[in-house]
Amino acid sequence: MSRIGNKLIELPKGVTVTTDKANVVTVKGPKGELKQAIDRDIQVVVEGTQLTVKRPTNQIRHKALHGLYRALLANLIQGVSVGFKRDLELVGVGFKVSNQGNIIDLSVGYSHNILFEVPKELKVTTTTEKGQNPKIFLEGIDKQLIGQVAAKLRGIRKPEPYKGKGIKYVGEVLRKKAGKAAGAGASSASK
Secondary structure, X not given: OHHHXXXXXXXXXXXXXXXXXXXXXXXXXXXXXXXEEOOOOOEEEEEOOEXXXXXXXOOHHHHXXXXXXXXXXXXXXXXXXXXEEEEEEEEOOOOEEEEEOOXXXXXXXXXOOEEEEOOOOOEEEEEOOOOOOOEEEEEEOOHHHHHHHHHXXXXXXXXXXXXXXXXXXXXXXXXXXXXXXXXXXXXXXXX
């Protein structure tokens, strides 16, 4: 991971990065503010409009942490400047979705509707257009939180491998299984 750790991070306009004595990095930008605790061995240096992550030695642990914290800080900077989006779609006959504020109401083939509360840090919208699958759009500044919420939503009704029915990410390619071979077993069973 050291090659990733050595990459410089360009700071966009309006983004400031500060580090306190407890090694907590605070990133402020036009979309909000995020914080990340950093290991005490890793050093974060801001020089002009560039951010550098440095490690003290070439130990395996330090190399791994070097790449990890560089990637986490790059995600924080992208989050407060541009933000993140995650889109899901419901594939299946009769599957419906609607939202009231941050509460999503899902009808995905169970005997009852499922109410899912999205954290207030995220913005959620749903669409249902005629002839297209219903969609859920998640937006926010925290990449980790968006990924976790999207994975929980997908876990409510994972896409099944035969027809692909369920909740899936937009653009996700599903590996489908072949169905039962018709008539192949019928002739051998009658003998």
